[in-house]
Amino acid sequence: MAENPYYRGPRSDHFDGLRFFNPDHAETDRGLRDMLRWKLREKAAVWPGEVAIRPVVPDPHVAGLRITMVGHATLLIQAAGVNLLTDPLWSDRASPLSFAGPRRVTAPGIAFADLPPIHAVLLSHNHYDHLDVATLAGLHTVHRPLIVTPLGNDVIVRRHIPDARLATGDWGDGVDVGDGARAHFVPAHHWSARGTRDRRMALWCGFMLDTPAGRVYFAGDTGYGDGEIFRRMRAAYGSPDAALIPIGAYAPRWFMSAQHTDPEEAVRIFDDLGAKFGIGIHWGSFQLTDEPREEPAYLLRAALAGRGIEQDRFPAGQPGDIFDVATG
16 A cells, blocks of 8 residues: 655545645646657747846845745745745756756846845745755755745655754645744645655645735646635635746646646736736746747736736746835
């Protein structure tokens, strides 16, 4: 009988005793036949080998709400003196291997040495483009942040960083991250795996971050489904002042739609949440799927125009972009 190496706990509406799952959502599991169909029948766009960006040096302390795009799903959130990182990844590859796998085409928008003091990390799930052990180890050495992550991922981190400061939770739980800020674990339509035998054995999530300076939603990775999970978030926590929503890694749709939103679905999430401001993330830094590099930003603009939403309310974040978010 299979055993879960990361988590043991009671069954729930999204845990069957061995694996986590997405209630009332399309199947996210993909087998070898699906992978072969994708790689043999579909054609990936050619990306540039490198795209120049302008890194920035953030202030150590921000009284209001400021969000800086580092790249992919990594952002620096500064809110009322608290500094947090989402899914930090400074490695050259989003891969378990240092010599193979998706390679970074944009430098990080903040050099690692230029980070301000980091108080907490919001770690959404265990895929290699989100849970990067080398980056977490570096952050632990320099900053020793609290790593907030859903059920089971603490075991993965602890194997590499035995004395890491960790806080885990299930969907619906919350963790204090300092100076009046609290991170709530919220559902996402996704999955998890570090290898071939641990699929969906650790939980995935998004985060709703409440701070004295404003509320921020970080999606991590998610599909859209029927949108109900996002409307429930709005009812439970209120509309966010800023929503960090994936717009890339969506092609081909027959393979990716259950697990990754495309730009049009990202705008639906923005609407469902009633967000005041959005940032398009998870695009342009690593080629994970087939779409052209610039397509997510173009399609995001088109989706906003189609819904009559001002373009400056939901830009596609580029590494080094700084957003001072108006709240209240």
